[in-house]
Amino acid sequence: MGEELRRVLSEKKEALESRYGIHIYIGYDELGDFLGGRRSLNPQIYKRCYEFWTYLIMLESMEELIRPGESYFYERPRWRRDRQRIYSTFRGKSIWCEPNMPGYDPALILSQYDLSNEIISLLEITQPTIHCIPDFIVFNEERRELYPFTNLTRMFVYYCPKCGGEVSGWNERCPSCGYSMLERMRESWGSQLRRFPERRNIEWLVECKEKGITREDLSQFIWYILAYKVPSALIFQGSLDSLDQRDILENLEETLRTGVRREELENLGEEFRTRIKVLDNFRIGDNDTCLHKIREELTIDSDCTNSNFVKVKKVRR
Ligand SMILES: [Zn+2]
Numbered sequence: 001m002g003e004e005l006r007r008v009l010s011e012k013k014e015a016l017e018s019r020y021g022i023h024i025y026i027g028y029d030e031l032g033d034f035l036g037g038r039r040s041l042n043p044q045i046y047k048r049c050y051e052f053w054t055y056l057i058m059l060e061s062m063e064e065l066i067r068p069g070e071s072y073f074y075e076r077p078r079w080r081r082d083r084q085r086i087y088s089t090f091r092g093k094s095i096w097c098e099p100n101m102p103g104y105d106p107a108l109i110l111s112q113y114d115l116s117n118e119i120i121s122l123l124e125i126t127q128p129t130i131h132c133i134p135d136f137i138v139f140n141e142e143r144r145e146l147y148p149f150t151n152l153t154r155m156f157v158y159y160c161p162k163c164g165g166e167v168s169g170w171n172e173r174c175p176s177c178g179y180s181m182l183e184r185m186r187e188s189w190g191s192q193l194r195r196f197p198e199r200r201n202i203e204w205l206v207e208c209k210e211k212g213i214t215r216e217d218l219s220q221f222i223w224y225i226l227a228y229k230v231p232s233a234l235i236f237q238g239s240l241d242s243l244d245q246r247d248i249l250e251n252l253e254e255t256l257r258t259g260v261r262r263e264e265l266e267n268l269g270e271e272f273r274t275r276i277k278v279l280d281n282f283r284i285g286d287n288d289t290c291l292h293k294i295r296e297e298l299t300i301d302s303d304c305t306n307s308n309f310v311k312v313k314k315v316r317r
Pocket residue numbers: 160161162163164165174175176177178179
């Protein structure tokens with residue numbers, strides 16, 4: 001399995017490099033070592049392989065926007081780890097691999113929606129882990145800088161205005177005196193958002209899974225959608241038919257859209273403009289199917305944003 005995987009990924013990478021005259025840089029040493037035959041396959045590397053495959057297909061789907069001579073980064077190289085510069089730029093687009101997004105407060109996010117018990121119990125599975133590093137972000141602009149959010153922004157500590165005690169981001173009320181902290185959290189979250197205006201230009205948040213979708217995966221994906229409110233895609237290698245969570249995934253967009261508390265979002269100057277796509281049977285090596293799915297599915301209607309993920313549907317041979 002390792003040999004075949006190595007061959008498929010290496011050939012795909014080299015084919016794209018020679019076809020478009022670009023260099024694809026693999027920032028993950030372990031993945032590079034695996035492809036170079038210096039390391040054998042393990043579950044962590046397999047996960048990287050799957051993400052890399054998805055990246056290569058997304059890159060190819062934007063072939064008309066590729067700049068010959070450019071380096072395309074799948075994760076940032078070690079010598080550029082000081083800042084959030086882990087992009088691949090196209091004409092009018094950019095792909096960011098594992099960007100640190102601003103942290104958020106789960107209690108505050110939940111206060112913006114009326115959700116069924118089923119969804120809430122899903123969300124609780126992965127609390128208090130905050131999900132703020134998606135696999136990919138696609139911008140509808142050539143962004144070469146991203147606000148350098150660090151892991152620190154994931155940690156929220158507030159001080160109670162009444163008793164001065166510390167309140168962690170997980171508590172709606174001060175544990176010492178019971179004072180409601182929602183207002184304070186709202187201000188803080190608002191300022192986080194103001195430091196990330198680029199979020200408005202996110203075309204897709206992409207999360208991919210090398211297997212089927214577990215309840216934990218689904219929980220993570222829903223957190224991304226609820227918090228960032230940007231078009232989001234879940235890409236995975238298994239089949240939607242075989243999932244226990246199939247009903248939830250199929251109706252997710254409608255469920256969340258109807259669950260939004262509009263006034264809450266308006267108070268924050270926010271809107272829920274999320275499109276949700278689920279791309280299953282997206283298998284490593286299945287080039288034509290994967291490319292077709294990306295081209296067909298990750299295209300946004302003009303009423304959502306004025307950009308298209310893919311402008312050209314021509315298939316090159
Ligand atoms: Zn207090």
